[in-house]
Amino acid sequence: MTTFFEARQLVSPGTLLAEGNYQAGFNVYRENGKYYASMVGLADVRNNMISVIPLRGCYIPQPGDIVIGKVVECISTAWMLDIRSPYQGVLFASEFLSKPLNPLKEEARRYLDVGEMVIATVIAFDRTRNPSLTARDHGLGKVHRGTVIDVDFTRVPRIIGKKGSMITMLKKETGAQILVGQNGRVWISGKSRDEEAIIAEAIRKIEAEAHTTGLTDRIREFLVNSRR
Amino acid sequence: MSQRIVPTVKKRQIIELADSGKRMDGRTLTDYREIKIQTGIVDKAEGSAMVSIGGTKVVAGVKFEIGDPFPDIPNEGVMQVGAEFVPFASPDFEPGKPDEVAVELARVVDRGLRESKILETSKLCLIPGKKVWIVHVDVYILDHCGNLIDTAALAALSAMLTATMPEAAVEGENIRLTGNRLPMPITGIPINVTLAKIGNRLFVDPSLEEEEVLDCRFSVAFKENGMLCAIQKGESGYFTPEEILRAVEIAKDKSQEIRKKVVELLKLNDGAVGGS
């Protein structure tokens, strides 16, 4: 049992990480009892599990994830949503409307048109079919106000922070509603457009400085200074 | 080409059978299927050959045309190899422009012939810097049962070896065809050998069902003096360097065996191997 890296060492595909009785976590693959990185990122071992925190990559849906999707196509009883993933999300009418939609009598786009944003949860996904979404739970649904910004999906954990520390601080300092989609989209609804712009800038800052320490304090300071 | 779905049991079967040195069609791992060569089958071509390896059938024709030389080699004739996939040869072939598979095939066959320098292109010059013979060597895939590269290479070679060239009388800027035939300025018999890697074994002359499950293939051409003159690794798997060294060893032996056969078969047909 040996690991060949220092904590949070930068690794890239093919880098030998460990040998022996470990578990392969995210972005790590096993071959002949050896563990290699499959992605550029920071190597990490926790509870015997070797993983690589990715620095690049695309969003792969997981059931239970909250995502923010953009409607790109209306079909008779469903919508196709761009969720910044290789796979488009499918939102069936029954997972969005509280009453049945009869495609012979009314068009789906009356309720949700191309270009509109939806906050939804991933119900199921196994890569053989498109991920199916639902927007019927509390807090989900069409985005009516505020703004949506795209962020690098690998920075999402940092925007949320440990046990939600960063996002809690952002909300507390600004009083705005903020929702971070796992797919790298953030919905911000503040008291004013100025306020929303400041929050968006703070999030850009988190994105850029994601892998540095003392970030939460620096962001708080930034917010205080900006709103003076 | 459309996606081909091969049952996984087939691959397992082929690999496990190979453990005891056997193949689905009864061959050993280093056997070729039966090779047949018929030459002179198209009168209108200056040279032609129908070659089959097992069920794979390829016809090749050689045509001469007067044309312009390449600017960087103004006093040399030009050889051009083309490959056509006839749609009836396989349900996977689609009519239309040659796709990348056909382009690769033509270029691999071309390389084997060109790099072995069997054709003396300097003897194909008519008016230096202005007019030269262009030799078109076109292979048509008629029936695809695996190992197109070796079959096509052998067809092209056989057609070239048995071709004759038209005699031309040059008077100033005028070129007149005398109607006589001259031997091709050609010497040598480069042989291409292809192996497939399936699991971690090498299969000489892969059949279609072996090709459907192969990880990758390796083709190498040998001259009669043992020189290597062209290599192509194909498909999206990989070889270890050790496997490649072994493949070259095997191919060297097989190339000698096939060359003997070519000499024998072409003599049987018309008694001529190459020009002068």
Place this chain on the structure above:
Amino acid sequence: MEELKTRLISDDGIRCDGRRLDEIRPIKFQIGVLNNTDGSAYVEWGRTKILVGVMGPRESHPKHLALSDKARVEAYYRMASFSVEEWKSPAPSRREVELSKVIREALEPAIFVELFPRTSIDIFIEVLQADGSTRCASISAASLALVDAGIPMRDLVASIAVGKVEGKLVLDVQDKEDKAGDSDMPMAYMPSKNAVTLLQMDGQITHDEFIQSMELLKKGCLEVYKKQKEAIEAHFKGAISNVEEA
């Protein structure tokens, strides 16, 4: 004629550009150079200059080309019309079609394609200036562009060519040596898998020279591999630490 031909290798084994027989040219990789791709890389390899952009994994278009069990990888190797001595038609030649195929086949074994069924990964390669070994430079730069796109891979693919010039084997063939030489043999290699993913040869070499070439190619690929790792280090280390230093 023979006397007038300039020699490409001196008596003490120095090549026309000052390199030793087994010395590679200066190679400089840069990662993340384009804005509209998912990943990109640029390489200057001697005088050869190549830009690579990767798009994907993304939904396959047209849809009927999608593969149900893995991602469809396509490579498009193209030479700019001004990249060579004489103007070249921008329409893809047979050479470009074949090279696109073998480049794709050199890179695909590195990619975990099975993780992205029904998607496409497109690798666009534009040769801006060609001075030999463009397929090797393309493959080496493309694997960095794939890393930049965050596509899961088994290893980086490093590539280099060995040629036979004036009877001697030389590593990393440049255009002049390729044109005058007796053979050219490019290889692509994944060092940590001991996997050869591309091997081609044209020209004439003996069996012994072939065996020596394989050794030389392995050594060359390892040197390219090291440069690739350095480029990754330089690009991503910067992204992590730039703030703390500021």
